[in-house]
Amino acid sequence: MKRKTKSRLLALATAMTMVVSSFAGVAYAAEGQKASPLKLEDQTEVRIEKSDNGSVKFYDGEKVTEEESKLVNKDEKVELEVKANDGYELEKLEAKTTSGETSQIEVKDNKAEVTATEDTVIKATFKSKSTENATEEQKQPEEVTNTPAEQPASEDNETGGDDVTLMPSKSEEVVATTSTEQYLKENVSANYANVKSFKTVGSMTIAPTLATEGTTSLDDLWAAQNIDKFKSAGYSTVALYDVDKNSDYYVAYAQPQVTDAKFVQALAAKNNTKAELRKDVVYDNGVVYVPKKYDTNNDTRIQLLYTTTDESVAKTEVSVKNNGVEGNFVENLVVTSKPESNVVQFKITKDGTELDYYSVKSIKINGKEVVNDMKAWAIKDSTIIINGVPASINKVEIELSNDAILVKPDAPAWYTSPVMTLPGTWEFGHEPQVNEVLKINAVNDYHGYDTADITGYHYGNSTAWQEAGYQSKYIYPAEVALGLRDPKLDDLDAMHSDSTRTSQIVAQTVGDVKIPASPTFSLICSHIGVSSDLEYAPGANNPATVDPGLRVRILGKSGNTLLCSFISPTAYTQAGVGIYKVTYQAGGKGKVQKANAKPEESELLKNCPLYTLAGAEYTFYGDEACTDARGTVTTDANGTSTEISLKAGTYYAKETKAPYGYLLNSKVYPVTVTNGQTTVVDVKDIPMFDPINLLVNKKIEKGADKSLSVEGAEFEVKYYASVGDITGAEPVRTWKFKADANGDVKYRDSYKIGGDELLKDSNGAPTALVGTCTIKETKAPKGLALDERTIYVRITPNADNSDVTQSYSEVPSFENAKEITKGAALFDQIEKTQKVNLIVKKVDAENAQGQEFGTLAGAIYSVFRVEANTETFVVDIVTDAAGIAKAMGLAPGRYTIKEKTPSKGYLLDSNIYQVDAKIKEINTAFFDYAVTSKETPTNTIVEKYTTDINGKKHPVVGAKLQLVDVENSQVIKEWVTEKKPTSIKGLTDGNMYTIKEVEAPAGFETAEPTTFTVKGTSTVVSVEDKIKEPKITTLATAQDGTHFIDGTKTEQIINEKMMTSDLAIGAKYRTVAKLAMVPTTDAAKAKHKELTYVQKDGKDYELTKEFTADSEKMTHDFQFKIDATKYASYKLVVVEELELITRDGNRVPVGRHAKLDNEDQTVRVSMLLDINIAKADANNVGHFLKGAEITVFNEDGTVAKDVNGKDAIGITDENGKVSFSIPYSFEHKYYVQETKAPNGYAISHEKFEVKPTGDDKLGTDLIKINVLDEALIIPPTGVDNKVIGITGGIAALALVGLLVLRRKQKKQ
Secondary structure, three states, X not given: OOHHHHHHHHHHHHHHHHHHHHHOOOOOOOOOOOOOOOOOOOEEEEEEOOXXXXXXXXXXXXXXXXXXXXXXEOOEXXXXXXXXXOXXXXXXXXXXXXXXXXXXXXXXXOEEEEEEOOOEEEEEEEEEOOHHHOOHHXXXXXXXXXXXXXXXXXXXXXXXXXXXXXXXXEEEEOOOOOXXXXXXXXXXXXXXXXXXXXEEEEEEEEEEEEEEOOOOOHHHHHOHHHHHHEEEEOOEEEEEEXXXXXXXXXXXXXXXXXXXXXXXXXXXXXXXXOOOEOOOOEEEOOEEEEEOOOOOEEEEEEEEEEEEOOOOOEEEEEEEEEEXXXXXXXXXXXXXXXXXXXXXXXXXXXXXXXXXXXXXXXXXXXXXXXXXXXXXXXXXXXXXXXXXXXXXXXXXXXXXXXXXXXXXXXXXXXXXXXXXXXXXXXEEOOOOOOOOEEEEEEEEXXXXXXXXXXXXXXXXXXXXXXXXXXXXXXXXXXXXXXXXXXXXXXXXXXOOOOXXXXXXXXXXXXXXXXXXXXXXXXXXXXXXXXXOOOOEOOOOOEOOOOEEEEEEEEEEEEOXXXXXXXEOOOXXXXXXXXXXXXXXXXXXXXXXXXXXXXXXXXXXXXXXXXXXXXXXXXXXXXXXXXXXXXXXXXXXXXXXXXXXXXXXXXXXXXXXXXXXXXXXXOOEEEEEEOOOOEEEEEEEEOEOOEOOOEEEEEEEOOOOOOOOOOOOOEEEEEEEOOOOOOOOOOXXXXXEEEOOOOOEEEOOOOOEEEEOOOXXXXXXXXXXXXXXXXXXXXXXXXXXXXXXXXXXXXXXXXXXXXXXXXXXXXXXXXXXXXXXOOOOOOEEEXXXXXXEEXXXXXXXXXXXXXXXXXXXXXXXXXXXXXXXXXXXXXXXXXXXXXXXXXXXXXXXXXXXXXXXXXXXXXXXXXXXXXXXXXXOOOOOOEEEEEEEEEEOEOEEEXXXXXXXXXXXXXXXXXXXXXXXXXXXXXXXXXXXXXXXXXXXXXXXXXXXEEEEEEEOOXXXXXXXXXXXXXXXXXXXXXXXXXXXXXXXXXXXXXXXXXXXXXXXXXXXEEEEEEEEEOOOOOOEEEEEEEEEEEEOOHHHHHHOOOOEEOEEOOEEOEXXXXXEOOOOOEEEEEEEEEOHHHHOOEEEEEEEEEEEEOOOOXXXXXXXXXXXXXXXXXXXXXXXXXXXXXXXXXXXXXXXXXXXXXEEEEOOOOEOEOOOOOEOEEEOOOOOXXXXXXXXXXOOOEEEEEXXXXXXXXXXXXXXXXXXXXXXXXXXXXXEEOEEEOEOOOOOOOOOOXXXXXXXXXXXXXXXXXXXXXXXXXXX
């Protein structure tokens, strides 16, 4: 780089410091930067650098992997796969180590291998396959030296002096590039916006800055001691897009394409000298996201810092769209430039093609249109030169066109000024001239406020016209418009201050000038008098706000653009003035007038409105060979075409599309167009007719009786003036024809036997028009079948309108149409002999609608022909879903029909059906003979039951069952059982099925699956549900909690507590409790030899209760009230039964508790036994002993319980007495015994039995018991007396015990 150039770049960098100096410490993370993996001491890292136009990937011997780097052991071999993109090939593959050594890697069959001795970077370079064939000019454009006259100055080269040499750019044609919008569409993050459309709303500035490796930030770069790190800087204005109206961000493309560059920092600020930081601007992967709150007029700037190497180059992608410009142009190009260059230069032409400004319609740099910015680009010797640092010029999109609006740099200044252009094209019948004046219609309005926001169109003005003083500012433009002054056109600007007036042009023609309507546009207020006839008139004034008309003065002309001044009449003391550009076209017009070349056929054509002069297209060409098309006109129903505007000259008109029903006219008509005139070309087209000869050709099928003839067959033919679906349409003509002996029907009067007159031309010859004909046979000759089809024939123009074509179909919608050979019959028919159809109708013998299962389809019936009592097999026919089977087209005769195989779900029909099929009538192709086969379906009966605890069966209601087809494991039916068994009709005989219970009713266990085979007419399947049996325990007590009631009372209460477990939650149950009478005396046993129950109201006394189980364990309380005096000779045992109440209300016994020997559920009818005992000295019976322990025992030796439930154990008092009150019933026995002697006495071991004297009657006898103890100091001499009911004569009277058994209410 030259020193002076570098100093200027540094000067630019210093100026840019104003922008970035306030950005210190703020950075955005670089997209794609990844940390290196953790590396062990004996490992090395192999990293693949991303390549353009191809890829390098790691290969493990079987597949490629996508990682960018990998750790391997030192000296390990690493395999690689190398692939070039379409249109490219590998130029070289290099390995560069950290020690700086670079080596070439050999590639074979897209595979390569490298040994990793130290950290290594793999880099591949790919080249275009067409590079070798490119011209030297394309490979290396020549150096171009700027001069002020040839090349605009760069923004960073304020003088553009001749000492600045453009750095050469190298161009390489490629297959494809990525447009700005395409890049954004692929890379805009959904976190900020969703790309839905592209609307350019403004611009922003990107400023790429390149520095040496090791630079850490912009602050680091701008530090005084680090100024040598700076390499280059530049900026570019890029388009700002609104891609998502629901997003809070605009987006812009900002992705410098510099090789070996590493992203360091991105900082955003307001684009002014203060550079206020904008932290809410986001940079991510080449996309800038600018909040919509910021101004879109280049108000935001972003600084992008990259470090580069000495080998780094900047790449610019160029795409070219050519819209008809002659020559050979590239479509896609990648331009490589040195980063320190100040331009990007390239050629888009090939094979000697030249390029100038006239062919460039659009040129976008980084998405921003710069076609009118002649400081941004230039063309020198067909080389395009883009002004700017290459790092800031990433994408260039060029559009070429013959109607480009660009002009050469020597065009007038006003042409490229910001003055706005009104939409539409003004069509002049003459060449407009400067200072020419038009007075046109327009609607003008006065608003009284600034109209800057009313419309996007604002008047043009000139700072040269803005001289000092109020009057000059407002009157100068008006004087120019009125022709009182000549305009200064060197510095026009777009102004809108004080533009309180508007105007709107209406569509009109003024003289030979056709003016289109315009939207509303602004006008400045000027204090000058303009009359209503748009002439200068001092003092003129209209007090209305709305005044009509505009005076238009042409101030300048360049190319197809006019610079015009507009002034409206004075209203409210002011006239409205503005300057706008207008696009114009001068010349004359051309049109055609078409007519029917055969007017004599007009009457014939009235039968078909399809024939029309509308829709013909004539193309006007600039050459007689008709290759240079200039435009096309289209005729209306009168044959009058639209107009085409053309410059004055000679042209050639040729029909390129004929109107419907007419032949294409191939004649070329010369046309002379003059300014301001319309040239009309008279043309004629010939209508298409079809001279039909043969309508029908009828033949008899092969093998038919030779005596049969086709003569006499009759046909009805209808003509419709339509080539669409004619369903419901009325025919124009209807004819009836009869076939001759050859089976021919011709479109001639000699064959017509009725109907309308034939269509004929002006010479009387029968002819056909375009449209649709239907042909249908109405009568068949004897012995031949009537063809019931309707044939639809269309007569239409062929593809090139050179002739008519015929096609036919068998449906009115004309589907599957076939073309008819020219000259052939429209209906080439083969006549068939009459046939019979045998039809078997299979029906369900039980239900006309069929069964739930089974199908009428698939039954096979065999058809036999009977001749001389001999059956000959003809065909097997199979029934369809409706049970219909047909044997079609059989010869008349006798037949038998037998079912061979039944359809699924039905039994074989053993009947033999006989049919005598005879021809019955003529004009019928087929005669139907039908038989009905009644089929019996299989019946499968599924009964769902359970067995109760008594062995009785009950139906189970509410079980959910499934029927599974074993063959395919499919569930084919699901139902809930009812009280009656389920009948399933139509299961396939011999097939296996499974009944599966999916849900058992509450209280039942789910049954195991039951598999069965359908056999014959009826199959019964029984499925049993096991009862979930609950457990029952019982506790029966008297009111006092004991198991005894007082037998002396007529009303006693027995409380029962019934405890159930293992209940089915949700199931409904019923409990039944009764009192069983168990005899305890011989008399009672003799009376009740069988188990009986306590009675009430002449029947068993029972207590019931219904409940729904809400838990597996539940307790129920019952209370019996009985007359206890009736049951003295019995024990009463509570017996319970538990019933499950099913969904149908049936009660199924599921549990019983009836253990007659269970004491917990037993209550005894008892009396009170009072025992009074006195204890005396055996040697001195008058001496009663205190302190003796007396115990009453049960028969089994256990201590008896007294009336209070306590052990019957007592101690004699000072009178030697002790008493007991014990419940008693007849089956009980007790005995009394001394269990502890008083002090000084020996215990008596004698047992005294206590037993009533009666049987089932309770007496009041006294029972005397003597209990004698001897003193220990006296040898034992006691008397052994056992006395019950008597008093013994004993030498010494001992203790006397009195036992009284009586009826007595128990004490509580």
